[in-house]
Amino acid sequence: MKTDVISIYSDLKGREEALDAADRFLSYNNISGKAAKHIRLLTEEAVCLVHGIMDGFRGDIWLESEKADDKILCRICITAQSSVTGYQEDQLLSVATSGRNEEAKGILGKIRELIRLSTQRPAAFEESNEDFDDWYYMGAPHGESRMIDDYYIGYWSLDSYRTSLENKQSEAPRMEEQDELERSIIASLADDVKIWIKRDTTKVVIEKKV
DSSP, X not given: OBOOOXXXXXXXXXXXXXXXXXXXXXXXXXXXXXXXXXXXXXXXXXHHTTTTSSTTOEEEEEEEEEEETTEEEEEEEEEEEOOOOHHHHHHHHTTSTTSSOTTOOHHHHHHHHHHHHHHHOGGGGGSOOTTSOHHHHHHSGGGSOOOBTTTEEEEEEHHHHHHHHHHTTTSXXXXXXXXXXXXXXXXXXXXXXXXXXESSEEEXXXXXXX
């Protein structure tokens, strides 16, 4: 099952329509109780991913499901165009004097920053770039960004990021990042968050089995 595609904006326009779509999705799949609450919370978090990136920034959101053994695999999907005008790029660069969002704290903030950077300079994902902090490479399979079917130019997974942190949890700086995971709604409730970066589009998929 796939819901209608809803447009959401950086000023949170479209939020209520997205939540209504989530409610219809839950009803269709007969999901109730705690599981329904979790899917709704994750939908709210998904809407927040495009919040504040720049004036007029738009993404598209929908929910889809499929059978996975004796459970239902729910996906909350967001796509955002990577091409920007010169004016929009100036807006992106003005987020901070360094051209980076210094407030990218927590998992939600980091994923939002990844969307912002991929929108601003998608080609940068083809090679190592100082704009991408260590957390990005920790979430890339095998510790690096890579081509997938010669189509994507970057891929990041929350599950890979969790595994990297577990392998390095004895390091003091990693303890703070582990705490971020534990306090994050999206990290606590989602089974995985996958981000694919193409030359013209960034796609975020939040997965949850119920």
